[in-house]
Amino acid sequence: MRMAFFLAFLLVALGYAAWRGGGPERAMAAIALTMVGADKMLHAFVPVEFASLDTGHLAIDLFGATATTLLALFAHRFWPMCVAVLHILPLLAHTSRFLDVEIHPAAYLTMQVATSWLVPPILILATWRHQRRLARGDSEPSWYISSRRSIPRTANR
Structure with missing residues (x-):
C-alpha cells in the first residue's frame, strides 16, 4: 500500500512538472520517470535482495545521482x-553495504x-514557484549558459 501511495504521489508530481514546469522541472520529471522505469524493469528480471550489495539499484542510483547533479550544475534554480x-x-547505503556486510x-x-x-513535494513546489514567477511576469532563464558574449568587455581590450 505504501508503494502504491508513493507511486501515485510521484506520478502526480511528474505530470504537474511535465505539464506546467520549466525546463529544469521537466528534466527532473524525465530523470525520475527513467529511474522508475529502470526499477520496474529490474524487478521484472531480478528478485529483490537486500542481504547483499544490490548492484541493480546501485546502477539506477548512480544514474540518478549523476543526472540530478548535472541538472543542479546547469539549471538556473536552487531546488x-x-x-x-x-x-x-x-x-551511501550501497557503500555501507559494500563495506559492512553485517x-x-x-x-x-x-x-x-x-x-x-522528498522528491515529489520538492518537484511540486518547484513547479508551483515556476508558475508564480511566470504569473508575475518575471523573466528568469531556465539554464545557465556560458558564452563569451555574456562577459562584459572593458575599454582597454
Whole structure:
C-alpha cells in the first residue's frame, strides 16, 4: 500500500512538472520517470535482495545521482541542488553495504528509499514557484549558459 501511495504521489508530481514546469522541472520529471522505469524493469528480471550489495539499484542510483547533479550544475534554480543530494544519499547505503556486510537488510532498504519520498513535494513546489514567477511576469532563464558574449568587455581590450 505504501508503494502504491508513493507511486501515485510521484506520478502526480511528474505530470504537474511535465505539464506546467520549466525546463529544469521537466528534466527532473524525465530523470525520475527513467529511474522508475529502470526499477520496474529490474524487478521484472531480478528478485529483490537486500542481504547483499544490490548492484541493480546501485546502477539506477548512480544514474540518478549523476543526472540530478548535472541538472543542479546547469539549471538556473536552487531546488536541483537539494534533489541531487537526495539522490547521492542512497549511494551511501550501497557503500555501507559494500563495506559492512553485517548491516541489516531492512536498514539497507530504508537507506536506499527513504530520501525518495522528498522528491515529489520538492518537484511540486518547484513547479508551483515556476508558475508564480511566470504569473508575475518575471523573466528568469531556465539554464545557465556560458558564452563569451555574456562577459562584459572593458575599454582597454
